[in-house]
Amino acid sequence: MRIGLLGTGPWAGMVHAPGLNAHPGVEFTGVWGRRPEAAKALADAHGTRAYDDPDALFADSDAVAIALPPAVQAPLAARAAEAGCHLLMDKPVATAVEDARLVADAAARTGVASVVFFTSRFEPAVAAWIDEQAAAGGWFTGRGEWLGAVFSEGSDSPFATPWRREKGALWDVGPHALSVLLPVLGDVAADGGAGFQVVAARGPEDTVHLILRHESGASSTLTLSLTVPPAAGGATVELRGVHGATSLPQGGPEALACFQRAIDALVTAAGSGTPHPCDVRFGAHVTEILAAAEAALGERA
Known part of the structure; x- marks a missing residue:
């Protein structure tokens, strides 16, 4: 090709x-x-x-x-x-x-x-974990944290780009978090109108907190940030349900x-x-959910 x-x-x-x-x-x-x-x-x-x-x-x-x-x-x-x-x-x-x-x-x-x-989604251990949890089902709640130090004091990250500074963690790491949660917990439920059942609140700097209601009946929470202290960075996802608790595998292949x-x-x-x-239809749907979260943040501003 x-x-x-x-x-x-x-x-x-x-x-x-x-x-x-x-x-x-x-x-x-x-x-x-x-x-x-x-x-x-x-x-x-x-x-x-x-x-x-x-x-x-x-x-x-x-x-x-x-x-x-x-x-x-x-x-x-x-x-x-x-x-x-x-x-x-x-x-x-x-x-x-x-x-x-x-x-x-x-x-x-x-x-x-x-x-x-x-x-x-292209890390083999993570992809296998997602498939396993989606097949198991019975999840009651999920919790995700996607935390980076791109804009933290003293950071020299090459990813401190203008669009990330403007749009923040919601749009930079939010897609990663949703790409893991949606295949397992199901789509975010509609709110009866044109939006989704999403509650959003701001934290320090660009940090945002989301609460999502999924069509499966499960709920999830997300904390997203590009401004945490460097020692506090990392990505975690935990699921709890009828099978107990399980967490996203850590580490894995590099981005390349x-x-x-x-x-x-x-x-x-x-x-x-x-x-x-993970085709463009899924990508567009992730944009729709994040736009609903952004609108919810605006309503609480």
Whole structure:
């Protein structure tokens, strides 16, 4: 599969470009970025071509991997789908519901395959744990904490990007948490109107707390932050139900290995015609839930 890359930021440089370059089943066709000099530097580092025009990259590719801020990612992904390119997107697919639906509709209309890179879903131990808990059922409640120190005092994280500073933990790590909980506890229940049964409250800095009611009858709580003290960071998920308690496996492969599994998933989905569980429709639904949480936060402001 010929795959081009949209984006030149830290995630593109650390994961996407080396992952595409090293994958034995992929031809890394080239790089486009909003900064041409950065696109050239990244392309040169991986022995591929820099493109000035994203549509030219689409024309030379079977698929595109995207490592761009969500507001930029969504319209370009829709253009790529209209050009017939399969989509390997980052999370969140968008921070506006209409943008997320634009991409999902474009993928459905053109029949291209799509995978959203929710990193944890491509860690083998985590994926196996999710499948096991979903099959077991009988869960009463879940608790998740996704805590980072990206914007904590003294941090020099390369991920302290403008869009993360603007949108905060809800939109950066919230998608990861939902990608783990939803397959196990079921979708978030509707509220009888156009939204979901979500309660939200603010904590320190960008920290947010969510309470979710799931269609299965279970409830869950989430604490999300990019500003905890470095020693307090980490991701945990705990489930309690008729089988007792179980927790998300810790550790596992690095992001680069997970990204290469996401490439495998896209190749498989494109070849088989069977949608991947983390396709753009699922990604768009995650955006809908997070938008409802954001609205709930606004109501309590």
